[in-house]
Amino acid sequence: GAGVSQSPSNKVTEKGKDVELRCDPISGHTALYWYRQSLGQGLEFLIYFQGNSAPDKSGLPSDRFSAERTGGSVSTLTIQRTQQEDSAVYLCASSLLGRGEETQYFGPGTRLLVL
Amino acid sequence: AQSVTQLGSHVSVSEGALVLLRCNYSSSVPPYLFWYVQYPNQGLQLLLKYTTGATLVKGINGFEAEFKKSETSFHLTKPSAHMSDAAEYFCAVRGGSQGNLIFGKGTKLSVKP
Numbered sequence: 022g023a024g025v026s027q028s029p030s031n032k033v034t035e036k037g038k039d040v041e042l043r044c045d046p047i048s049g050h051t052a053l054y055w056y057r058q059s060l061g062q063g064l065e066f067l068i069y070f071q072g073n074s075a076p077d078k079s080g081l082p083s084d085r086f087s088a089e090r091t092g093g094s095v096s097t098l099t100i101q102r103t104q105q106e107d108s109a110v111y112l113c114a115s116s117l118l119g120r121g122e123e124t125q126y127f128g129p130g131t132r133l134l135v136l
Numbered sequence: 137a138q139s140v141t142q143l144g145s146h147v148s149v150s151e152g153a154l155v156l157l158r159c160n161y162s163s164s165v166p167p168y169l170f171w172y173v174q175y176p177n178q179g180l181q182l183l184l185k186y187t188t189g190a191t192l193v194k195g196i197n198g199f200e201a202e203f204k205k206s207e208t209s210f211h212l213t214k215p216s217a218h219m220s221d222a223a224e225y226f227c228a229v230r231g232g233s234q235g236n237l238i239f240g241k242g243t244k245l246s247v248k249p
Contacts, residue, residue, distance in 0.1 A: 025179070052235070054236055054237075063241045064242075066232060066234075066237070066238070069234040069236055077233065077234055080234075080236075112179060112180065119235055121235060122168055124182050124185060125182075125237060126182075127172075127180040127181070128179050129177075129178055129179045132177075
């Protein structure tokens with residue numbers, strides 16, 4: 022596609038429910054990043070994929086968070102047993118090879134509200 | 137560890153006035169620096185970036201930034217503000233073991249008619 026797409030654009034859920042957030046990177050981009058944007062914490066990095074591999078998951082806020090990427094393309098971020106503090110905008114970005122000088126292209130985000 | 141500080145969470149200018157948004161970074165290695173803009177309910181859009189070479193970097197929408205190593209700064213400027221420039225601006229440094237971006241807390245720019 023022309024850019025990074027994310028779905029859903031908005032998600033309202035009840036505390037304790039599981040949610041899945043999807044990211045479609047730019048075609049051909051091997052590097053994919055998840056970030057979270059919240060009022061209290063600003064923009065924080067969650068996880069990075071090179072191809073289907075996430076070498077380090079330590080950026081995920083808790084063990085309720087998990088992520089996968091299949092076929093070197095689509096990625097899913099799953100939050101289990103959601104809590105109110107998970108309310109935030111979840112942003113996905115991709116870049117061609119993951120090199121330092123490359124631009125990371127961002128999707129429009131998924132706005133998650135946990136009631 | 138790399139970090140970014142943006143001075144001023146909110147900047148207000150008049151239309152046609154100079155825009156100056158400040159960014160200071162800390163990095164133990166030569167930095168890659170980025171400015172992104174975020175319009176309401178949208179993702180981040182790259183304005184410009186510094187990787188190597190010329191220290192004055194020109195970006196989209198008439199913005200530019202100058203990398204000053206001695207001052208560890210990468211301030212964003214635009215000679216004449218437009219109403220359409222009203223948005224939030226984020227400075228970022230490429231850092232972290234996974235090549236992720238480390239962002240400043242952002243500066244919200246308001247433009248008065």
